[in-house]
Amino acid sequence: MFDTLLVANRGEIACRVITTARRLGIRTVAVFSEADVDARHVQMADVAYPIGGPRPQDSYLRGDAILDVARRSGAQAIHPGYGFLSENADFAEAVAAAGIAFVGPSAESMRRMGSKAGAKDLMQAAGVPVVPGYTGQDQDPALLAREAARIGFPLMIKAAHGGGGKGMRIVHDADGFAAALESCQREARNAFGRDRVLLERYITSPRHIEIQVFGDHHGQVIHLNERECSAQRRYQKVLEESPSPFLTPGLRQAMGDAAVMAARAIGYANAGTVEFIVDPDGGFYFMEINTRLQVEHPVTEMVTGLDLVQWQLAVAAGRPLPLAQDQVAQRGHAIEVRLYAEDPDAGFLPGSGRLTRLRLPAVSAHVRVDAGVVEGDTVTIFYDPMIAKLIVHDVDRPAALARMRQALAACVIEGPQSNVAFLERLVRHPAVVDGSIDTGYLDRHLDEFIGDDPAQDDADHAQALAAAAVVALLAEETAASDVATTGADPASPWAVADGWRLGHAGERRVVLRGGDSRHVVLAHGHGGDYTVTIDGTTTAVAGARYLGAMAKSDLGARFNGQGRRYRVDADALHLRLHDGRRAWRYATVPAFEPPRAVRGTGGDRVLAPMPGRIVVVRTAVGDTVVEGQELVVMEAMKMELSLKAPRDGVVAELRVADGDVVDADAVLVALDE
Secondary structure, eight states: OOSEEEEOOOHHHHHHHHHHHHHTTOEEEEEEEGGGTTOHHHHHSSEEEEEEOSSGGGTTTOHHHHHHHHHHHTOSEEEOOSSTTTTOHHHHHHHHHTTOEESSOOHHHHHHHHSHHHHHHHHHHTTOOBOOEEOOSOOOHHHHHHHHHHHOSSEEEEETTOOTTOSEEEEOSGGGHHHHHHHHHHHHHHHHSOOOEEEEEOOSSOEEEEEEEEEOTTSOEEEEEEEEEEEEETTEEEEEEESOSSOOHHHHHHHHHHHHHHHHHTTOOEEEEEEEEEOTTSOEEEEEEEOSOOTTHHHHHHHHOOOHHHHHHHHHTTOOOSSOGGGOOOOSEEEEEEEESEEGGGTSEEOOEEOSEEEOOOOOSSEEEEESOOTTOEEOSSSOOEEEEEEEEESSHHHHHHHHHHHHHTOEEESSOOSHHHHHHHTTSHHHHTTOOOTTHHHHSGGGTSSSOTTOOHHHHHHHHHHHHHHHHHHHHHHHHHHHHTSSOTTOGGGSOSOOBTTBOOOEEEEEEETTEEEEEEEEEETTEEEEEETTEEEEEEEEEESSSTTSSEEEEEETTEEEEEEEEEOSSEEEEEOSSOEEEEEEEOTTOOOOOOOOOTTSEEEOSSSEEEEEEOOOTTOEEOTTOEEEEEEETTEEEEEEOSSSEEEEEEOOOTTOEEOTTOEEEEEEO
């Protein structure tokens, strides 16, 4: 095995690789950009080296800088993680030429899979089922349009050298083909440096099922069973699980055999994933081979009991696979979701900023957390906004879903917006619970997962607000009691925060802010028994008490005679309640703070939602535009964002051009009547 390993990545995957290396007694070397000086992976490694500016092309994509660090640090192997240089054949080749082991497949295997078109042709020749389509070199738009007509609609346009859901468009008719082709080629050019595309028949209501494969340098190739990844939004996976609730034993066997056949066809060694699209009748077709470790690999680790990074290192060191196919175990059920800094209610707009509060569930035999950040870290604009991966395991699928719901309920993320509420809705949705979700379901029914929760009525909101008021009242009483114990007369009635006044029971005033709403709470009572009036509604609260350490536990109380329990996470200024289905967040504010103004755009400007680069401007001064018309396309945090007209009008001012870099909230377009 190696003595020193360089991890050519950042974030949670760098931390994940370092964890296994440390367990194996391997010294670890990290690399970091200017944006990651204080990052968690830098602190975890034994030694860390700077490699350039914050943009990926100035740091994590600089193979020469990484190789220089490897030489200076004495690294014997380089683990690329996923993303960045992990599937770059030239980098893998340069690593091998330097006499350093690349923890991944050979450059030759990568090149065979680096083009989706070439991979598809190769798989078809090897007898692996493929989707009918066009994979030719000729990229003349007229030819592509004719091929599209031959294949038939709907069809998929895919970047031939892409991955991660980038450079993919579904076209439903010939009229929309040219615009979709242009958009797909542009995104592929920006993301991968090449704009070649291929065309495929679009399978309606498909499942996405992938097989984890492993090969060694001694000719052995096996698979480690499947992962179902059908819960997707715009081709980005949001929930992965194993085993698939869709596969029969016979179909599982057939897909596993096909995956091994695909890996053998390219002489594959190390970890890889063969991805298939599966139609409702069980017909399956090769999509691609990801020649790296997948983001969702912990799902396989949980159900097999194996450490795939340890296997990767062993194979890279020349050792044979430790197990034969019939020795691979499958125990229980595992599910993974990805916690992102993004706003689902704003089109899943990626977020950035400091994580002022980060609480993740306790790790146990049933719960695993792979994170690349800690509380106080910043989610930057330069990289993927993932905060952590949450993985659960239990004896069967219903138990695993219940574990996931509990784990999500324990997540508290403050600072940038997060997708936690979206994920909570997802794991309770019937399409997920009954295992019937297909890859297009979320995009077709997104309104079922965002916005107001139809399962929560006005009474739920009112009761949660009353519970939040109780948390604030108990905190006030505890603070007063703490002060009293240090005073001259701890028994003084003035040391009791119950609003007592001579001759009558006093009224206490608490103000809570939830979003842009300000709620004035008028309360009478003390010690867990209160009458609270909020927004004109009065609630009798009795027996309120914490069922553990205050402000980080469950709060139990009777509200108008009905017993309820809430999970509480609170500090002096903020509090979060969770009723087992969803969370409410409030801030305690001064009792006489004036209401906040609700921010708006006035309907006459298009603003940059975040820092980024202008890809293309689709309008000009003097143009007449209609509400919803695309005016500007910008790129930020690895995504293309379409910015549209907020109303009908005339373009009065255009402040950007193609290629400009803009700050958040910059005015891009101004409209006149």
